Amino acid sequence: MDMFIPESPNAVISVLEKLGDECVYNPEQTCCGRDFYMRGDIDSARDLGFRLIGYFDNPYKIVVPSAACVGYIKTYFNTLFESGSFAAPLKHTVQDIYELCDYIVNEKGVTKLENSFKHKVFYFQSCAARNLYKSGDEAETLLLNTDGLELITDPDLKVCCSANGDLALHNHELSEYMLKMIVDKVQQTDAEYITSTDVHCLQYIDAYLCAHPDIQLDVIPIAEIFNAHEE
Numbered sequence: 157m158d159m160f161i162p163e164s165p166n167a168v169i170s171v172l173e174k175l176g177d178e179c180v181y182n183p184e185q186t187c188c189g190r191d192f193y194m195r196g197d198i199d200s201a202r203d204l205g206f207r208l209i210g211y212f213d214n215p216y217k218i219v220v221p222s223a224a225c226v227g228y229i230k231t232y233f234n235t236l237f238e239s240g241s242f243a244a245p246l247k248h249t250v251q252d253i254y255e256l257c258d259y260i261v262n263e264k265g266v267t268k269l270e271n272s273f274k275h276k277v278f279y280f281q282s283c284a285a286r287n288l289y290k291s292g293d294e295a296e297t298l299l300l301n302t303d304g305l306e307l308i309t310d311p312d313l314k315v316c317c318s319a320n321g322d323l324a325l326h327n328h329e330l331s332e333y334m335l336k337m338i339v340d341k342v343q344q345t346d347a348e349y350i351t352s353t354d355v356h357c358l359q360y361i362d363a364y365l366c367a368h369p370d371i372q373l374d375v376i377p378i379a380e381i382f383n384a385h386e387e
Contacts, residue, residue: 167380221255222255223285224354274386275349277299277306279295283316298378313338317338317357339371351381
């Protein structure tokens with residue numbers, strides 16, 4: 157995120173600080189290794205995971221604006237590593253890591269952030285949020301309580317964004333078809349923006365939109381909505 161959309165992690169830090177948290181960010185940290193795991197490159201996934209656990213070997217809770225990353229860590233890290241003397245930091249990483257919306261609503265007990273975003277927004281629940289992290293309605297709750305925001309959802313839209321492993325690389329036509337299904341559905345609602353708890357999905361959707369400039373729709377990471385204050 158700090159490479160492609162640095163405004164999003166900055167928004168996360170801003171939101172958490174407004175909730176009274178002291179945020180610690182380690183600029184040396186890298187990705188969780190999920191993509192390598194999905195490709196079957198277990199050695200690279202284990203190496204990246206080992207480094208991540210080392211970065212978070214501290215008493216702080218870990219908050220991530222990505223349901224896919226957190227779901228992967230919670231689901232696969234215990235089997236990816238043999239704990240031994242590594243048990244305590246591994247347990248901390250797996251148990252004390254939260255997707256941003258889940259953390260705000262269920263850990264902080266906050267359902268309204270005093271933010272404002274006066275636009276029609278479609279919330280897209282990613283496959284990872286639904287099936288891996290098993291998110292509840294935390295994102296919808298926070299969006300509904302955003303001043304001026306008109307929330308649009310479609311519980312029947314269960315098409316994956318195709319940002320999963322090598323699917324888009326090796327099955328370009330299928331990937332584009334899946335993205336088209338999502339965008340066509342959102343267009344029917346007259347939404348101005350599409351948001352999600354998974355930035356990688358938004359990046360894939362944005363790539364599709366860039367290739368079809370006639371479509372009047374923008375993507376926005378959910379943390380940026382939470383940090384928005386429009387008059």
